[in-house]
Amino acid sequence: MVPVIYGVLHRVIPPVARTVWRPTVIGLENVPPTGGVILASNHLSFADSVVIPCVVPRKVVFLAKSDYFTGSGVKGTLSRLWFEGLGMLPVDRDDSKAAIASLDTALEVLGRGEAFGIYPEGTRSRDGRLYRGRTGVAHLALTAGVPVVPVGLSGTEKLQPVGSSLPRVVPVTVRFGEPIQVAGRYDGVPLGRARREVTDEIMTAIQRLSGQVEAGAYNARPE
Template sequence: MYAVLHTVVPPVAKAIWRPTVTGLENIPRSGGVLIASNHLSFADSLVIPIVSPRKVHFLAKSDYFTGHGIKGRLQKAWFEGMGMLPVDRDDPKAALGSLDTALEVLGRGDAFGLYPEGTRSRDGRLYRGRTGVAHLALTAGVPVVPVGISGTDRLQPIDARFPKVVPISVAFGAPIQVAGRYDGVAPGKARRQITDEIMTAIQALSGQEEAGVYNDRAPDA
């Protein structure tokens, strides 16, 4: 399904929205890699796979995979075809399960996308990164490619039924290597330093104002 959708969806989407994409050469063409992006809209998890030269897996609500009837089957096929992986957000153990899923993806040499802010920004500012991204990078020994997205918050606002044609830009930064750099550093300190380095790179790519605090809004998309 992935091959079928990616033969059709990216060319059509690019023809309609004409996204400005830079830094594609920074994405390793093989091997496990984390794609760490700012988060402005649900559409981010579709835009990145559409413009990326390789398949990028993101997590999506399990509800999208459990619908009934023709609509449910089509929705499931769409999300699976776009590389999405289901996560049950109502499960108290979902966070741990998400980490396990990410490590499985990285372990087989694939790309895994995530948002260090945790949930999308409603005011356009860049919130402080949570250290799960660093934990994954250190555990899997993979590089992190920072990403700065802009325009997706206007692509399909919450009250809009259909996506709008608006300028979108996606900038992929130079890979941040972590393997071997933090040997002998306390784990907590290493995770914090790596996460801050990633968020600094994302801010440079997105140009967002830094909030300086965590985004504690409940995920809604």
């Protein structure tokens, strides 16, 4: 059922979204057309997980809050169908065990030769700065042996600001950098060091694409 919903929505939503918002897309040729790949992006808005799949011609799987999949009634059903149709998978962000299990889910996605989207900062930047990356992205890349395509978003924080119920028509730019290859580069290197170096390399690439000021610290979810 989910693949059918995804196929229908993906034929409708991206063309409509691109027609309305006309995002500027740079470097799309850097996204491999097939095979497992990680799209690692900065995170400015709830809308980021819709913008990226709308401009990439292949399916991109993101993790989304489990709350979006568990609502009741018509609204809950429509929410679940919407997020499933966009290729998103549920994760309970308040459960540490579930968060770890989500990495296994991501590895399954990559093992199927699909594209997996991730925000190394962990949560949305509320001040526009780029926060330090967490090493989950490096764990996925090193374990799966897949390339990482850095993504720099700009303007999405104005697309649907916190508190607004409807998206706005504003300039949005999506930049895709050259793939970062990690397979075989860290053989014999202590795992913790390898993960940190790969993550820092990815974040440096994202910063160059987004132009954000670096915060120099980890981001934290609001209480």
